[in-house]
Amino acid sequence: MKFTNKFKEATSQLPAKEKDKLLLLLLKKDINLAKQLEFKLVNNLSIEEQRAKIMSEVLEDVKQMSSRSDFSSGRLFMNIRYVSGVINENVKVTKDKFGEVVLHCAMLNQVIKRNHNKIVESTPNNARKLLVDIIARAFKISILAHKLHPDELFDVKDKLKELGKSIGDNHNLMMTAIHNGFDVNWLIKAEFPEDIVEQHKNIKKLGFLK
Structure with missing residues (x-):
């Protein structure tokens, strides 16, 4: 799916707490993406x-x-x-x-x-x-x-x-x-x-x- 510049700009302006909630919600729906992110951020x-x-x-x-x-x-x-x-x-x-x-x-x-x-x-x-x-x-x-x-x-x-x-x-x-x-x-x-x-x-x- 291709995102419009308008949508990207709107999401970038979301409050930090709301971004965090949305990110966790999306990661719960995409296990592979969650594991990739965990490997990059947590795995040493x-x-x-x-x-x-x-x-x-x-x-x-x-x-x-x-x-x-x-x-x-x-x-x-x-x-x-x-x-x-x-x-x-x-x-x-x-x-x-x-x-x-x-x-x-x-x-x-x-x-x-x-x-x-x-x-x-x-x-x-x-x-x-x-x-x-x-x-x-x-x-x-x-x-x-x-x-x-x-x-x-x-x-x-x-x-x-x-x-x-x-x-x-x-x-x-x-x-x-x-x-x-x-x-x-x-x-x-x-x-x-x-x-x-x-x-x-x-x-x-x-x-x-x-």
Whole structure:
């Protein structure tokens, strides 16, 4: 919504107490905005420190979910969604786009490494939802990485390569990647096609990555 200059001027002339009341009322209606403001005004952590904090939580969550003896692809699928939600919430609050790539990449790479044998030994039909979800997330990471500044892309290059190789070393994941039009070399080389967003849209229109 675009505000007129007249409206902006009128709001600027409101008494301080009334402005405060209106601000709190608006923040109650927009939780994301409230959390963003709280991070800026109250949280004493820098973006980098907050990213490190979330990274520690993510890696611990992946470790815990992967250590369960009663493995099932469905449970792992749901756990990945939960951890991904934690990362997404952090991005909403901090607007840390570089951290979005770093955290999702670390999460997915650890999931694959810690569950490599379980994923390989799973029947593709039974684990289809999990396999497709992992590849879909790897595709999303590639799109996000493609949007990074070249210097930021360079800083995360090794992590992207590690993820690409983790997928390539897992037969079931590699077959799923090929079937869904995802090229792991994008991650390994940290080089992405200029039309990667369009490719992603077209692949989904054909019913893949779902």
